[in-house]
Amino acid sequence: PGVAGTSRLSPHLHFGEIGPRQVWVAAQGAMAMGEAPHAEARRFLSEVGWREFNHTILFHNPQIQTQSFRPEFDGFGWRRDDAAFKAWTQGRTGYPIVDAGMRELWTTGFMHNRVRMIVASFLIKHLLIDWRQGEAWFWDTLVDADLASNVGNWQWVAGSGADAAPYFRIFNPITQGEKFDPRGVYVRRWVPELASLSDSVLHQPWMAHPSSPSARSYPRPIVEHGAARTRALEAYKSLKGN
Template sequence: MKNRVIVWFRRDLRLADNPALRAAIDGDFDSIVPVFIQAPDELGAWAPGGAQRVWQHFSLDALSTQLENLGSRLIIRHGPTQQALDTLIEESGATAVYWNRLYDPLTIERDKAIKTHLEQRGIETASFKAALLHEPWTVKTGQGGPYKVFTPFWKAVKDRGSEAPLPMPDRLPEVWSRIGSEAVADLDLLPSIPWDTDIRATWAPGEDGAHERLETFLESAIDKYADDRDRPAIAGTSYLSPHLHWGEIGPRQIMHRLAEWLDDQDSQAVHDHATTFRSELGWREFAHHVLYHFPDTPDAPLDKRFEQFPWSQDDEALELWQRGQTGIPMVDAGMRELWATGYMHNRLRMTVASFLTKNLRVAWQHGERWFWDTLVDADLANNTLGWQWAAGCGADAAPFFRIFNPARQGERFDASGDYVRHWVPEIATLGNKHIHRPWEAPAAVLDKAGVELGRTYPRPLVDLKESRREALSAFDEIKR
């Protein structure tokens, strides 16, 4: 009797350094059946948003091609997941199901139920670490609890090291021809109205695209990373976040390749820039640590005082923020970049989040939801931690009195105005002095630039100083 194993792909859409796949290859199996099961209902409110679905389509397409090139093929099914696995077990005669672990609350709950069900059927199950360097339950404070502050968390794990990445398989066994599959297109992930043109033009989803992105970063950006990562007009960051989210590349692959590359670098400055980059991977680890230990944080503030915060119910202001029509150029540029490309530079993520939660005093959950639907790298752990950080109510949160002035952010990190001019062309002819504060420009300057506030470009939604004062007053209320 043939011994077959199902490898259940989720957000680990790669073949190299895939522990579940490697365990199947190294096990006593005659056949390996790779499967992806589409079951968004099982993720509740946190099913992939529109931009994520676009990425997922092309990433699955790339994985399918890779598998075919190695002699296998990707089996695609619709959920419910337990039912789909049961059916595939019957069709294939599989005696085992392997997968890589994920750490979102609903996924953990679902996976535990499936594991129990399969084992009751006599099916072997095994799950593996693939998405993180350090699983959340393996890192504890001196008192045995979870960390809530990044710096001691990173200090505790940054020198631990990690296992060497697993190799890419040379060949995979053929999948029994009797096992049917849907096509990637049958998952209906792409929008019916093609709003995703710029996303397609900007990104290359898939394992190959992830490694190309990493090599580009090493060759052209990491040697200035600590300085350039805050300047949105230049390609100073790695742009690896969506590839990491979908598991097209794993964190230990990045760490290993980075260490390998640094072996050939003599400059201490380059090593220092790399240390800063490693800490950003550490922030991702910290985000998953916090989400695992505090699973209510996607909806509820970690700092319970903020349950009483007097948020504004201003739907019009929220919509203008979403559309990039606030009259604050740095905010509008970030929101338009997000809508066009499915991505926003991290400096802008902090800026627009501070503006929404503190200047407009709109609850952070509204921003979190918008990012979830529009970011290609929308990750529940990162998104939750980032928004609670910006709002001042989460782990390692910025103090509430730290309110980003978006005009000053622009003057500091986009001094030449290149970023704003690209995304807010209505004011592109303004000089550097006024590009980030058009409301302060004299009438003659506005006339010469062809800018009419309130007609060609909005007046500011709020006065930055006054709205800051009101936010601090509101915070004083909940402190008492």
């Protein structure tokens, strides 16, 4: 997310300024001409295909705008926690990669795809807050808010959608930050109060020396990762079929 490496085509696809077939043909042509590495171009096209998959699912199942694609999730015990939800929307969860994403979203109307998965997983699985609350927030704030992609991807993370992520896939926001923002370029840009921290503690600032100004000004995690993971696994195991 700290590298400007995405196409930024999603708003233009949503508003019909360019079509997915045009994108597909252009990418295939770039590969044929040797202008695009095949592995990266195929990965890019798979994301275009995922977008069309979500549109197909929504077309045949319009009820998934408000209902779970998998009916067994209808009775899932989501928590109502307004304070935690507000902290998530404001980028004040205490987890730098999550907070950086939410602040980027509020400031620009955009968020890197990997970070979208991280923040969605945090809301759903760490906080056990209904995916519909997160979907509504993204709908209000994303410049590329596309109904099919928004609903489909939130349900994918929740495990309630078509071809969804397994329920036991719970992103660790610390290791995700260390893996995808190892030098802290992204976090330091969007969470500037942590800019002075070393890379070794940037993604877990509570490990910084207590005298550090960053350690005093940045919030403590609103939930402990290990405890939240255990709680989520127990909640998901209560579903039929898991």
